[in-house]
Amino acid sequence: MKDFASALLARRAKSLYRRRLVLEGPTAPESSLDGRTVLQFCSNDYLGLANHPRVVEAFAAAARHYGVGAGASHLVTGHRTAHHALEEELAVLVDRPRALLFSSGYMANLGVVGALFGRHDQVYEDRLNHASLLDAARYAGVPLTRYTHADPAALEACLMRTKHKHGDQLVISDGVFSMEGDLAPLSGLASVAQRHGAWLMVDDAHGIGVLGEGRGTLAHCGLGIREVPILVGTLGKALGTAGAFVAGDETLIETLIQEARTYVFTTATPPAVAEATRVALRVSAEESWRREHLHVLVTHLRTELAALGLPLLPSITPIQPLIVGTAAKALAVSEALLARDILVTAIRPPTVPEGTARLRITLTAAHTLAQVDRLIEALAQIDACSL
Ligand SMILES: Cc1ncc(COP(=O)(O)O)c(C=O)c1O
Structure with a gap:
């Protein structure tokens, strides 16, 4: 025992x-x-939005309209107009065709890696990535290699060592490191990933709302969907509410809707949270x-x-x-x-x-x-x- x-x-x-x-x-x-x-x-x-009067009022008004619980998962009857509108607004914010809401950043990360990659693929992560990203590779059973913090050359060396392997290669980095506060060298990581035909996924939990005039670390670095096809953002930090999103192209989002277990098998977040987040986005842009x-x-x-x-x-x-x-x-x-x-x-x-x-x-x-x-x-x- x-x-x-x-x-x-x-x-x-x-x-x-x-x-x-x-x-x-x-x-x-x-x-x-x-x-x-x-x-x-x-x-x-x-951004000090968690208790902003407009955000609080949007939450209260939406709770009066929608009630509190969503009552079901997104794929059953939980997906409401508030969620849908928020997804569209988030996609515009980060300049991508689609965005998909998850209940938390932790679940978004687990969902993405588990849905898209498996044991024949290979994941490369910054040594100081957030625990949810490391767990995402572990729970998905994808072999994981960790490279020296914020070091594209170290990443490249790791990719070279495993280049004979079959399957897809996925590089994952925090945009802003949660315990350090520094930025990932995203341009360098993107060049290395491109040279090796690897996917690049960025978790911008701490950059959305703060950097790039609120659009996040990718906007700050002048990078888009071509360099970083998979972007994760969270809503419980600078935007002051709760939940997370994944943004990318149509195929990525439709695949996640079909395959991401942390999306399919969980109750949708309360629609009032989505309405509050929509107002938080507006306040972030206006103020x-x-x-x-x-x-x-x-x-x-x-x-x-x-x-x-x-x-x-x-x-x-x-x-x-x-x-x-x-x-x-x-x-x-x-x-x-x-x-x-x-x-x-x-x-x-x-x-x-x-x-x-x-x-x-x-x-x-x-x-x-x-x-x-x-x-x-x-x-x-x-x-x-x-x-
Ligand atoms: C980089 C990063 N990703 C993901 C998460 C998890 O997000 P959430 O709190 O929405 O689960 C956090 C925060 O805890 C984080 O710092």
Whole structure:
């Protein structure tokens, strides 16, 4: 019999025990935690839309119209006008013929890889890809090779080593790396993929809404469907709602509708979420000041922390990680911040590689410059040695 209790104790001893915080109130820079107000820098609500009055109202109005649950999967009776309209708008956003909604980014990634590739094919992934992308290859039973982070030459070497193999080759990368905040070298990856006749799939969970005037990392890099035929985006981060989409050509989307098990065998998301997302898309397009303000906050944080000798990983995105080292240190710094009513969660192995435990600081358009200054002051006050 497996001894789960001992495994939990061992995890606790290594400072790797995961715990949930119970927050009260809406997603916003200030939250209520155990009866006190904390200023948080951990959400992926980069544009500050999760609690935007227009988005909230769209959700409430749509719930009155559609009710709450979709009642069935998309292929039975769950697919409503709201879902359909959102798919069309997402396709326009990322300049592709079609888009298909999934209930989450995790399910989209599993669905795409499982539907299109199998054990005779080969997947190549950036070492630091999101867990859902690594799991997608594993669950689909596709042989997986991991290449050095953000290194097209390393990818090419891997492709060369396996070129004698039969089947299709699929390269997958995050657009913006979720725990690093840096961008994938997409032009380089696309050239390598093209040279080797490999598919390229980009998961732009953290780029949609933020980069390329809201259109994502591909727009930022000037790449389109020709270079990157499979694009995944999520809706629960910058767009502030929930769910995900895959965008591509007609054949890709029709194949997913037939074959993607995480699409076929699950209840459609509530139509009200789709309506709220449609309004979030509109707000994102109309209120470009949100991206400009984010940029100001990012630059300010980076300049001030560098002056304090606390270098952040290189990143132009709202994800600004401060590497601390061991899991225990990361927890200690996070707790020291919490003692000052500032919440930044510690990210530890196995989510990030051993020895690179970090504070994953995220900024949102809902933060003020004064709030970012509070974080900077708190980090300055904490004993630098503990960092
Ligand atoms: C790169 C990446 N892909 C996919 C996901 C999963 O998306 P979702 O939270 O919608 O399941 C995440 C976030 O958790 C992510 O960071």
